Amino acid sequence: MxxxxxxxxxxxxxxxxxxxxxxxxxxxxxTLERSFDVCPDRPAEPMWMQEIPLRQAYQRVLVQDIYRAQNLERIVEIGNCACEIRFPFWDAAEAEFHEQHASDERWKMLEASDAYNRRANDVRLEAKAICETAGNW
The missing domain is CATH 1.20.5 (Single alpha-helices involved in coiled-coils or other helix-helix interfaces)
Known part of the structure; x- marks a missing residue:
């Protein structure tokens, strides 16, 4: 038993x-759809960025790095973290990429990405404090 x-x-x-x-x-x-807890109505990346071939993904990353640096610096400069300031349309980042980096070689774009990341990281903690106060971090 x-x-x-x-x-x-x-x-x-x-x-x-x-x-x-x-x-x-x-x-x-x-699911491929992205949902966010903070600022859910973020503008989508431009279509051309989403369609970049894998071998040129560094271009998309550079535009994303420009976008992040610009937005964190703007938050600190203005002292405001409203959703439209933290996540604006991509126009300014696109313009900076096309004006300053689109014709660069890969290694130069990778260097530029590093520089934008350093800029973003320099202001990140200050921007985070402003955004946490606004409930947008």
């Missing part, structure tokens, strides 16, 4: 463990 009880427990355990991942997987539905 004791062996039968152990067999039942082991069978239940094995069935429970093997069926759990299937159950969990059914609840995970991937």
């Amino acid at each position: 004791r062996q039968a009880g152990c067999t039942l427990v082991l069978t239940a355990l094995v069935l429970g463990l093997t069926s759990a991942p299937g159950f969990a997987e059914r609840n995970l539905v991937p």
Whole structure:
């Protein structure tokens, strides 16, 4: 009788463990749509950036780095972290990319990305404090 009880427990355990991942997987539905807790109505990246071939992804990253640096610096300069200031349209970042970097070689764009990241990081803590006060961090 004791062996039968152990067999039942082991069978239940094995069935429970093997069926759990299937159950969990059914609840995970991937989506390509992005949702944000803070400033959910952010403007989408320009279509040309989304369509950049993988081998030139560094161009997209550079525009994203320009955008981040510009926006964090603007927050600190103005002292305001409204959603339209933290996440404006991409026009200014696009313009800066096209005017200053679009014809650069890859290595030069990577150097520029580093420079924009340093600029953003220099003001990040100050911008974060302003945005936390506004509830937008």
